[in-house]
Amino acid sequence: MSxxxxxxxxxPELGIHLQPHGAVMIDRKSMYYFRLSGRGAQLAFLLSKxxxxxxxxxIWEIVKKEELTADQLREELSxxxxxxxxTQGLLDQPIQISGSLQSYLPxxxxxxxxxxxxLGCSFCYASSGKPYPNELTCSQWIEVMQKxxxxxxxxxxxxxxxxxxxxxxxxxVMAASSLFTNVNVFSNGLNWRNEEVELLSHLGNxxxxxxxxxxxxxHDSLRGRKGAxxxxxxxxxxxxxxxxxxxVAMTINEINVDQVTEVIDHCARVNAxxxxxGKTLSVGxxxxxxxxxxxxxxxxxxSQLQQARHKxxxxxxxxxxxxxxxxxxxxxxTPGYLAWYIRADGYVTPCQLEDIxxxxxxxxxxxxxxxxxxxxxxxxxxxxxxCIGKVEISETDLPFENEMKxxxxxx
Numbered sequence: 001m002s003x004x005x006x007x008x009x010x011x012p013e014l015g016i017h018l019q020p021h022g023a024v025m026i027d028r029k030s031m032y033y034f035r036l037s038g039r040g041a042q043l044a045f046l047l048s049k050x051x052x053x054x055x056x057x058x059i060w061e062i063v064k065k066e067e068l069t070a071d072q073l074r075e076e077l078s079x080x081x082x083x084x085x086x087t088q089g090l091l092d093q094p095i096q097i098s099g100s101l102q103s104y105l106p107x108x109x110x111x112x113x114x115x116x117x118x119l120g121c122s123f124c125y126a127s128s129g130k131p132y133p134n135e136l137t138c139s140q141w142i143e144v145m146q147k148x149x150x151x152x153x154x155x156x157x158x159x160x161x162x163x164x165x166x167x168x169x170x171x172x173v174m175a176a177s178s179l180f181t182n183v184n185v186f187s188n189g190l191n192w193r194n195e196e197v198e199l200l201s202h203l204g205n206x207x208x209x210x211x212x213x214x215x216x217x218x219h220d221s222l223r224g225r226k227g228a229x230x231x232x233x234x235x236x237x238x239x240x241x242x243x244x245x246x247x248v249a250m251t252i253n254e255i256n257v258d259q260v261t262e263v264i265d266h267c268a269r270v271n272a273x274x275x276x277x278g279k280t281l282s283v284g285x286x287x288x289x290x291x292x293x294x295x296x297x298x299x300x301x302x303s304q305l306q307q308a309r310h311k312x313x314x315x316x317x318x319x320x321x322x323x324x325x326x327x328x329x330x331x332x333x334t335p336g337y338l339a340w341y342i343r344a345d346g347y348v349t350p351c352q353l354e355d356i357x358x359x360x361x362x363x364x365x366x367x368x369x370x371x372x373x374x375x376x377x378x379x380x381x382x383x384x385x386x387c388i389g390k391v392e393i394s395e396t397d398l399p400f401e402n403e404m405k406x407x408x409x410x411x
Contacts, residue, residue, distance in 0.1 A: 012082055013181065014048075016041055017107050017152060017338075018099035020372055021396045024338070025082060026107055028096070028154035028181045033107070033338075034080065041399035043073070047086055048095040098152020101398065103370035106340040108155040109148055110352060113141060113172065115344045117161040119188055120224045121213075128161040135344040136362075138168025142175045144342065144361050149179040151366060159186040159352075161344070170199060177203040184209060184247075188223070189232030192239075201242035207273075208239055209247040212263055214256035222255065233270055240271035248272045253280040257297045260304040268316045275308075276319035277301060335388050336375050350378065354385035 012027035016036070023041040026033035036044065046056045054070040061068055077083040099105050114135055117128035136144070145156065156176055163169065163185055176183045182205060189210040200206045210232055213219050219229040236246050248267045250260065260277060267275050302321050309318045335341070336350030336358065343349065347357040348369050356378055359369040368374070379388050 013096075014082065015096035015098060015152065015154070016044060017105075018097070018101055018398075019104055019337070020101055021393050021398075023399060024099075024107070026154070027082065031108060031155050031182065034082075035394075036399075038397045038399045038401055043076075044083070044095060045399070047077075051086075053087060096152070100151075100367065100370070103367040104337045104372065104375055105151050105366055105370050106148070106153055106338055108157075108339045109153055110157040110159055110339070110341045111141065111144070112159050112161065112342065112344045112352070113163045113166040113169070115161045116165045117188075118165065118190060118225075119162070119228070121222060131161070132343070132345040134346075135166075136346050138166065138171055140346075140362065141166075141168075141172050145172075145175055145179050147366070154180060155182040155184070156180050157184040157186060162188055162190070164191065164196070170196065173199070173206065174203065177205055181205065183207070187211075187235075188228070189235040190225075190228060192235045194238075197235075197238050197242050197244065200239070200244045207245045207247060209249050210236055211249050211251065212236075212267065213251050214259045215262055218256050218259060222253075233266060236267070236272055237270035240273070245273040246271075247274040247276065250275070250277045251280050252277050252297075252301055254297065257300055258304075260301055261308050264304075264308040264312065264316065264318065268312045272316060274317045274319065277305065277321055334391055335385055336370075336378065337388075337391055340369075349385075350375075350382070350388045351385045354378075354382055354388070356381055356383060 013029045015026050015028050017024040017026055017033075022038070023036045024033050025036050025041075025044065043056065043060070046059055047053070050056060050059075053073050057068045057070045057073045060066060060073075074087050077087055098107070114131050115128050116131040120129055148156070158173065158176065160166075164187060166172065173183065173185065183203075184207050185200075186209045189212075200208065212229070212232060213222050216229040219232075220226050236248065239246050248263070250256070250263055252260070256263075264275050298321070305318055305321055308316075312318065335354075339351070340358075341349045341352045341354070342361050343357075346361045346363075348359055348361055348364075349355070349357050358374050358378060361369070375388075379391065382388050
Protein backbone atom coordinates (compact mmCIF):
# COMPACT_ATOMS: atom_id res chain seq x y z
CA MET A 1 0.00 0.00 0.00
CA SER A 2 1.34 3.42 -0.87
CA UNK A 3 2.35 5.99 1.72
CA UNK A 4 -0.63 8.15 0.76
CA UNK A 5 -3.01 5.24 1.30
CA UNK A 6 -1.44 4.44 4.66
CA UNK A 7 -1.67 8.06 5.76
CA UNK A 8 -5.44 8.01 5.29
CA UNK A 9 -5.70 5.43 8.05
CA UNK A 10 -3.45 7.03 10.66
CA UNK A 11 -6.31 8.78 12.47
CA PRO A 12 -8.91 6.21 13.55
CA GLU A 13 -12.65 6.64 13.15
CA LEU A 14 -13.66 5.08 16.44
CA GLY A 15 -16.92 3.45 17.38
CA ILE A 16 -18.21 1.31 20.23
CA HIS A 17 -20.27 -1.71 19.23
CA LEU A 18 -22.44 -3.20 21.98
CA GLN A 19 -23.12 -6.92 22.31
CA PRO A 20 -25.12 -8.93 24.86
CA HIS A 21 -21.95 -9.82 26.80
CA GLY A 22 -19.88 -6.65 26.40
CA ALA A 23 -18.58 -3.91 24.15
CA VAL A 24 -16.14 -3.76 21.24
CA MET A 25 -14.13 -0.70 20.27
CA ILE A 26 -13.58 -0.54 16.52
CA ASP A 27 -11.70 1.68 14.10
CA ARG A 28 -14.23 1.85 11.30
CA LYS A 29 -11.48 2.61 8.74
CA SER A 30 -9.05 -0.24 9.40
CA MET A 31 -11.70 -2.54 11.00
CA TYR A 32 -9.20 -3.32 13.76
CA TYR A 33 -10.98 -3.81 17.07
CA PHE A 34 -10.53 -4.93 20.63
CA ARG A 35 -12.83 -5.73 23.52
CA LEU A 36 -13.53 -3.23 26.27
CA SER A 37 -14.39 -3.91 29.86
CA GLY A 38 -17.56 -2.26 31.09
CA ARG A 39 -15.39 0.23 32.93
CA GLY A 40 -13.36 0.90 29.80
CA ALA A 41 -16.47 1.55 27.72
CA GLN A 42 -17.80 4.07 30.24
CA LEU A 43 -14.50 5.92 30.36
CA ALA A 44 -14.42 5.97 26.54
CA PHE A 45 -17.88 7.52 26.39
CA LEU A 46 -16.94 10.18 28.94
CA LEU A 47 -13.60 11.08 27.39
CA SER A 48 -14.96 11.26 23.85
CA LYS A 49 -17.55 13.80 25.01
CA UNK A 50 -15.43 16.15 27.13
CA UNK A 51 -11.93 15.46 25.65
CA UNK A 52 -10.31 16.24 28.99
CA UNK A 53 -8.44 13.74 31.15
CA UNK A 54 -8.72 15.72 34.41
CA UNK A 55 -12.42 16.34 33.96
CA UNK A 56 -13.09 12.68 33.07
CA UNK A 57 -11.17 11.47 36.12
CA UNK A 58 -13.07 13.83 38.40
CA ILE A 59 -16.46 12.79 36.98
CA TRP A 60 -15.51 9.18 37.68
CA GLU A 61 -14.56 10.01 41.27
CA ILE A 62 -17.84 11.83 41.91
CA VAL A 63 -20.07 9.09 40.52
CA LYS A 64 -18.14 5.94 41.41
CA LYS A 65 -16.54 7.09 44.68
CA GLU A 66 -13.29 5.66 43.32
CA GLU A 67 -10.06 7.63 43.45
CA LEU A 68 -8.83 8.32 39.93
CA THR A 69 -6.35 11.04 38.97
CA ALA A 70 -5.60 12.34 35.50
CA ASP A 71 -2.17 10.69 35.67
CA GLN A 72 -3.70 7.34 36.61
CA LEU A 73 -6.17 7.61 33.74
CA ARG A 74 -3.38 8.55 31.33
CA GLU A 75 -1.40 5.47 32.36
CA GLU A 76 -4.47 3.27 31.92
CA LEU A 77 -5.14 4.65 28.46
CA SER A 78 -1.51 4.32 27.35
CA UNK A 79 -1.89 0.52 27.28
CA UNK A 80 -3.41 0.63 23.77
CA UNK A 81 -2.63 2.76 20.67
CA UNK A 82 -6.27 3.79 20.18
CA UNK A 83 -6.79 5.01 23.71
CA UNK A 84 -3.31 6.47 23.99
CA UNK A 85 -4.18 8.71 21.03
CA UNK A 86 -6.89 10.33 23.16
CA THR A 87 -4.28 11.62 25.59
CA GLN A 88 -2.66 13.43 22.64
CA GLY A 89 -5.86 15.21 21.62
CA LEU A 90 -6.47 13.13 18.49
CA LEU A 91 -10.06 12.21 19.33
CA ASP A 92 -11.94 15.09 17.71
CA GLN A 93 -15.47 13.72 17.50
CA PRO A 94 -17.89 11.71 19.66
CA ILE A 95 -17.66 7.94 19.42
CA GLN A 96 -20.32 6.34 17.24
CA ILE A 97 -22.41 3.80 19.15
CA SER A 98 -23.93 0.75 17.44
CA GLY A 99 -24.95 -2.82 18.19
CA SER A 100 -27.46 -4.30 20.60
CA LEU A 101 -27.60 -5.66 24.14
CA GLN A 102 -30.12 -8.32 23.07
CA SER A 103 -28.61 -9.68 19.83
CA TYR A 104 -25.25 -10.04 18.10
CA LEU A 105 -25.35 -7.59 15.20
CA PRO A 106 -22.53 -7.35 12.62
CA UNK A 107 -19.95 -4.67 12.03
CA UNK A 108 -18.93 -6.26 8.73
CA UNK A 109 -20.97 -8.06 6.06
CA UNK A 110 -20.27 -9.95 2.86
CA UNK A 111 -23.02 -9.62 0.27
CA UNK A 112 -23.07 -12.33 -2.39
CA UNK A 113 -24.83 -10.27 -5.04
CA UNK A 114 -25.27 -13.26 -7.34
CA UNK A 115 -24.11 -16.83 -7.68
CA UNK A 116 -23.79 -16.32 -11.43
CA UNK A 117 -20.23 -16.42 -12.77
CA UNK A 118 -18.53 -16.18 -16.16
CA LEU A 119 -15.93 -18.76 -15.11
CA GLY A 120 -16.04 -22.32 -13.81
CA CYS A 121 -13.03 -22.48 -11.49
CA SER A 122 -12.10 -25.97 -10.39
CA PHE A 123 -11.70 -24.91 -6.73
CA CYS A 124 -14.73 -22.61 -6.35
CA TYR A 125 -16.07 -22.92 -2.78
CA ALA A 126 -19.56 -21.77 -3.92
CA SER A 127 -19.67 -23.91 -7.06
CA SER A 128 -20.66 -20.68 -8.81
CA GLY A 129 -21.86 -20.55 -12.38
CA LYS A 130 -25.64 -20.42 -12.37
CA PRO A 131 -27.68 -17.95 -10.30
CA TYR A 132 -29.77 -19.23 -7.41
CA PRO A 133 -33.55 -19.25 -7.76
CA ASN A 134 -35.07 -16.07 -6.28
CA GLU A 135 -31.88 -14.02 -6.02
CA LEU A 136 -32.25 -10.53 -4.53
CA THR A 137 -32.68 -7.70 -7.02
CA CYS A 138 -30.71 -4.47 -7.15
CA SER A 139 -33.43 -2.55 -5.28
CA GLN A 140 -33.63 -5.26 -2.61
CA TRP A 141 -29.87 -5.18 -2.06
CA ILE A 142 -29.97 -1.41 -1.65
CA GLU A 143 -32.77 -1.81 0.93
CA VAL A 144 -30.66 -4.39 2.78
CA MET A 145 -27.61 -2.11 2.76
CA GLN A 146 -29.61 0.80 4.17
CA LYS A 147 -30.77 -1.40 7.05
CA UNK A 148 -27.23 -2.66 7.68
CA UNK A 149 -25.83 0.87 7.73
CA UNK A 150 -28.53 1.96 10.21
CA UNK A 151 -27.35 -0.80 12.57
CA UNK A 152 -23.73 0.38 12.46
CA UNK A 153 -22.15 -1.86 9.82
CA UNK A 154 -18.97 -0.12 8.64
CA UNK A 155 -17.52 -2.54 6.12
CA UNK A 156 -19.10 -4.50 3.26
CA UNK A 157 -17.71 -6.88 0.68
CA UNK A 158 -19.55 -7.31 -2.62
CA UNK A 159 -18.91 -10.73 -4.05
CA UNK A 160 -20.39 -13.53 -6.14
CA UNK A 161 -20.14 -15.62 -8.27
CA UNK A 162 -18.91 -12.58 -10.10
CA UNK A 163 -20.36 -9.52 -8.36
CA UNK A 164 -20.35 -7.41 -11.53
CA UNK A 165 -22.84 -9.73 -13.24
CA UNK A 166 -25.79 -8.49 -11.19
CA UNK A 167 -28.08 -6.12 -13.06
CA UNK A 168 -27.58 -2.72 -11.46
CA UNK A 169 -24.02 -3.26 -10.22
CA UNK A 170 -23.12 0.42 -10.61
CA UNK A 171 -26.15 1.51 -8.59
CA UNK A 172 -25.28 -0.99 -5.85
CA VAL A 173 -21.62 0.01 -5.54
CA MET A 174 -22.56 3.71 -5.52
CA ALA A 175 -25.07 3.10 -2.70
CA ALA A 176 -22.55 0.99 -0.78
CA SER A 177 -19.91 3.70 -1.05
CA SER A 178 -22.38 6.26 0.31
CA LEU A 179 -23.56 4.12 3.22
CA PHE A 180 -20.39 2.43 4.51
CA THR A 181 -16.88 3.47 5.47
CA ASN A 182 -15.24 0.67 3.47
CA VAL A 183 -16.41 -1.17 0.36
CA ASN A 184 -14.58 -4.17 -1.06
CA VAL A 185 -15.42 -5.68 -4.45
CA PHE A 186 -14.28 -9.26 -5.13
CA SER A 187 -13.85 -9.98 -8.83
CA ASN A 188 -12.11 -12.26 -11.30
CA GLY A 189 -10.99 -9.16 -13.19
CA LEU A 190 -12.84 -9.93 -16.43
CA ASN A 191 -15.01 -7.62 -18.53
CA TRP A 192 -14.35 -4.41 -16.61
CA ARG A 193 -15.57 -1.40 -18.58
CA ASN A 194 -13.76 1.93 -18.50
CA GLU A 195 -16.75 3.68 -16.92
CA GLU A 196 -16.84 1.13 -14.08
CA VAL A 197 -13.19 1.77 -13.27
CA GLU A 198 -13.78 5.52 -13.46
CA LEU A 199 -16.79 5.21 -11.13
CA LEU A 200 -14.76 3.43 -8.45
CA SER A 201 -12.01 6.00 -8.80
CA HIS A 202 -14.45 8.83 -8.12
CA LEU A 203 -16.12 7.05 -5.18
CA GLY A 204 -12.81 6.90 -3.33
CA ASN A 205 -13.55 4.33 -0.61
CA UNK A 206 -13.74 1.19 -2.77
CA UNK A 207 -11.05 -1.49 -2.89
CA UNK A 208 -11.05 -4.28 -5.49
CA UNK A 209 -9.75 -7.79 -4.84
CA UNK A 210 -8.84 -9.75 -7.97
CA UNK A 211 -7.85 -13.41 -8.05
CA UNK A 212 -4.63 -14.46 -9.79
CA UNK A 213 -3.89 -18.13 -9.28
CA UNK A 214 -0.60 -18.80 -11.00
CA UNK A 215 1.33 -18.01 -14.13
CA UNK A 216 -0.58 -17.35 -17.33
CA UNK A 217 -0.97 -21.00 -18.35
CA UNK A 218 -1.76 -22.24 -14.84
CA HIS A 219 -4.26 -19.46 -14.07
CA ASP A 220 -6.12 -20.00 -17.35
CA SER A 221 -6.23 -23.76 -16.77
CA LEU A 222 -7.52 -23.49 -13.19
CA ARG A 223 -10.13 -20.92 -14.19
CA GLY A 224 -11.18 -22.63 -17.40
CA ARG A 225 -10.74 -19.68 -19.76
CA LYS A 226 -7.92 -18.93 -22.17
CA GLY A 227 -6.68 -15.36 -21.90
CA ALA A 228 -8.14 -14.84 -18.40
CA UNK A 229 -4.72 -14.13 -16.85
CA UNK A 230 -3.81 -11.42 -19.32
CA UNK A 231 -7.18 -9.68 -19.10
CA UNK A 232 -7.20 -9.75 -15.28
CA UNK A 233 -3.67 -8.32 -15.11
CA UNK A 234 -4.71 -5.50 -17.47
CA UNK A 235 -7.66 -4.77 -15.19
CA UNK A 236 -5.36 -4.56 -12.17
CA UNK A 237 -3.13 -2.14 -14.02
CA UNK A 238 -6.08 0.02 -15.12
CA UNK A 239 -7.56 0.17 -11.62
CA UNK A 240 -4.18 1.03 -10.11
CA UNK A 241 -3.61 3.79 -12.64
CA UNK A 242 -6.97 5.26 -11.59
CA UNK A 243 -5.91 5.14 -7.90
CA UNK A 244 -8.28 2.31 -6.98
CA UNK A 245 -6.42 0.08 -4.47
CA UNK A 246 -6.16 -3.51 -5.70
CA UNK A 247 -5.62 -6.59 -3.56
CA VAL A 248 -4.44 -9.68 -5.43
CA ALA A 249 -5.55 -12.96 -3.87
CA MET A 250 -3.89 -16.23 -4.84
CA THR A 251 -5.50 -19.52 -3.89
CA ILE A 252 -2.72 -22.05 -3.27
CA ASN A 253 -2.86 -25.71 -4.27
CA GLU A 254 -0.40 -28.38 -5.38
CA ILE A 255 -0.53 -27.14 -8.97
CA ASN A 256 0.56 -23.54 -8.34
CA VAL A 257 2.45 -23.87 -5.04
CA ASP A 258 5.82 -23.00 -6.62
CA GLN A 259 4.53 -20.04 -8.65
CA VAL A 260 3.98 -17.58 -5.78
CA THR A 261 7.14 -15.58 -6.46
CA GLU A 262 6.34 -15.16 -10.15
CA VAL A 263 2.76 -14.10 -9.45
CA ILE A 264 3.98 -11.48 -6.95
CA ASP A 265 6.43 -10.15 -9.54
CA HIS A 266 3.57 -9.68 -12.01
CA CYS A 267 1.43 -7.96 -9.35
CA ALA A 268 4.17 -5.56 -8.34
CA ARG A 269 4.79 -4.53 -11.94
CA VAL A 270 1.15 -3.51 -12.42
CA ASN A 271 1.17 -1.61 -9.09
CA ALA A 272 -1.19 -3.76 -7.05
CA UNK A 273 -1.38 -2.54 -3.44
CA UNK A 274 -1.57 -5.82 -1.51
CA UNK A 275 -0.85 -9.49 -2.19
CA UNK A 276 -2.19 -12.30 -0.05
CA UNK A 277 -2.13 -16.07 -0.43
CA GLY A 278 -4.71 -18.47 0.97
CA LYS A 279 -5.27 -22.21 0.97
CA THR A 280 -7.64 -24.06 -1.31
CA LEU A 281 -10.41 -25.28 0.99
CA SER A 282 -12.11 -28.64 0.47
CA VAL A 283 -15.59 -27.26 -0.12
CA GLY A 284 -17.66 -26.74 -3.24
CA UNK A 285 -15.99 -27.93 -6.44
CA UNK A 286 -12.65 -28.20 -4.63
CA UNK A 287 -14.01 -31.17 -2.65
CA UNK A 288 -13.48 -33.45 -5.64
CA UNK A 289 -10.57 -31.71 -7.31
CA UNK A 290 -8.13 -30.86 -4.50
CA UNK A 291 -6.85 -32.12 -1.18
CA UNK A 292 -5.46 -30.22 1.79
CA UNK A 293 -1.90 -28.94 1.42
CA UNK A 294 0.78 -30.92 3.19
CA UNK A 295 3.04 -29.10 5.64
CA UNK A 296 5.98 -29.17 3.24
CA UNK A 297 3.95 -27.19 0.69
CA UNK A 298 3.09 -24.53 3.27
CA UNK A 299 6.78 -24.11 4.06
CA UNK A 300 7.53 -23.62 0.37
CA UNK A 301 4.89 -20.89 0.17
CA UNK A 302 6.29 -19.15 3.25
CA SER A 303 9.80 -19.21 1.81
CA GLN A 304 8.61 -17.58 -1.43
CA LEU A 305 6.70 -14.90 0.47
CA GLN A 306 9.81 -14.03 2.45
CA GLN A 307 11.91 -13.75 -0.71
CA ALA A 308 9.29 -11.60 -2.45
CA ARG A 309 8.95 -9.35 0.58
CA HIS A 310 12.68 -8.71 0.52
CA LYS A 311 12.45 -7.78 -3.17
CA UNK A 312 9.22 -5.74 -3.19
CA UNK A 313 8.73 -4.60 0.41
CA UNK A 314 8.75 -0.87 -0.46
CA UNK A 315 6.37 -1.35 -3.38
CA UNK A 316 3.86 -4.06 -2.45
CA UNK A 317 2.32 -5.06 0.88
CA UNK A 318 2.73 -8.86 1.06
CA UNK A 319 0.54 -10.36 3.77
CA UNK A 320 2.29 -12.97 5.90
CA UNK A 321 0.91 -16.47 5.37
CA UNK A 322 1.21 -17.67 8.98
CA UNK A 323 -0.24 -14.48 10.49
CA UNK A 324 -3.25 -14.54 8.17
CA UNK A 325 -4.02 -18.20 8.77
CA UNK A 326 -3.57 -18.10 12.54
CA UNK A 327 -5.87 -15.09 12.86
CA UNK A 328 -8.82 -17.23 11.85
CA UNK A 329 -8.90 -18.89 15.27
CA UNK A 330 -8.77 -15.69 17.30
CA UNK A 331 -11.31 -13.15 18.47
CA UNK A 332 -10.46 -11.09 15.39
CA UNK A 333 -12.58 -13.38 13.22
CA THR A 334 -16.00 -13.94 14.74
CA PRO A 335 -18.39 -15.18 12.05
CA GLY A 336 -21.99 -14.79 13.11
CA TYR A 337 -21.12 -12.64 16.11
CA LEU A 338 -19.52 -9.67 14.33
CA ALA A 339 -19.74 -10.70 10.67
CA TRP A 340 -22.57 -11.95 8.46
CA TYR A 341 -22.48 -13.55 5.03
CA ILE A 342 -25.68 -12.81 3.10
CA ARG A 343 -26.23 -15.19 0.21
CA ALA A 344 -27.64 -14.10 -3.12
CA ASP A 345 -31.00 -15.66 -2.19
CA GLY A 346 -31.12 -13.63 1.05
CA TYR A 347 -30.21 -16.29 3.59
CA VAL A 348 -27.77 -15.20 6.29
CA THR A 349 -24.93 -17.50 7.35
CA PRO A 350 -21.90 -16.89 9.59
CA CYS A 351 -19.47 -17.16 6.67
CA GLN A 352 -19.27 -18.06 2.99
CA LEU A 353 -18.40 -21.68 3.73
CA GLU A 354 -21.48 -22.49 5.85
CA ASP A 355 -24.78 -23.74 4.42
CA ILE A 356 -26.87 -23.60 7.61
CA UNK A 357 -28.58 -20.22 7.87
CA UNK A 358 -29.45 -17.93 10.75
CA UNK A 359 -32.50 -16.60 8.92
CA UNK A 360 -33.53 -14.59 5.87
CA UNK A 361 -32.47 -10.96 5.53
CA UNK A 362 -35.84 -9.84 4.11
CA UNK A 363 -38.26 -11.85 6.24
CA UNK A 364 -36.50 -12.14 9.63
CA UNK A 365 -35.66 -9.26 11.93
CA UNK A 366 -32.03 -8.43 12.62
CA UNK A 367 -32.60 -9.18 16.31
CA UNK A 368 -33.87 -12.67 15.47
CA UNK A 369 -31.05 -13.41 13.01
CA UNK A 370 -28.45 -12.42 15.62
CA UNK A 371 -30.22 -13.90 18.63
CA UNK A 372 -27.91 -15.71 21.07
CA UNK A 373 -30.11 -18.81 20.84
CA UNK A 374 -29.78 -19.09 17.05
CA UNK A 375 -26.04 -18.49 17.17
CA UNK A 376 -25.50 -21.09 19.85
CA UNK A 377 -27.55 -23.62 17.88
CA UNK A 378 -25.60 -22.94 14.70
CA UNK A 379 -22.30 -23.03 16.60
CA UNK A 380 -23.13 -26.62 17.58
CA UNK A 381 -24.50 -27.69 14.19
CA UNK A 382 -22.19 -25.89 11.71
CA UNK A 383 -20.93 -28.20 8.97
CA UNK A 384 -18.23 -26.18 7.23
CA UNK A 385 -17.51 -23.05 9.30
CA UNK A 386 -14.70 -24.09 11.64
CA CYS A 387 -14.25 -20.66 13.22
CA ILE A 388 -17.68 -20.25 14.79
CA GLY A 389 -17.17 -23.39 16.87
CA LYS A 390 -14.07 -21.81 18.44
CA VAL A 391 -15.76 -18.56 19.51
CA GLU A 392 -15.79 -18.36 23.31
CA ILE A 393 -18.03 -15.79 24.98
CA SER A 394 -16.48 -14.19 28.03
CA GLU A 395 -18.34 -13.29 31.21
CA THR A 396 -20.84 -10.47 30.72
CA ASP A 397 -19.27 -7.09 31.44
CA LEU A 398 -21.42 -4.19 30.24
CA PRO A 399 -21.03 -0.44 30.71
CA PHE A 400 -23.32 1.40 33.15
CA GLU A 401 -24.07 -1.68 35.24
CA ASN A 402 -24.80 -1.02 38.91
CA GLU A 403 -22.00 -3.28 40.07
CA MET A 404 -18.91 -2.25 38.13
CA LYS A 405 -16.01 -4.63 37.94
CA UNK A 406 -12.56 -3.17 38.24
CA UNK A 407 -10.29 -3.89 35.31
CA UNK A 408 -8.18 -2.56 32.53
CA UNK A 409 -9.53 -0.52 29.68
CA UNK A 410 -9.05 -3.45 27.30
CA UNK A 411 -8.65 -7.18 27.55
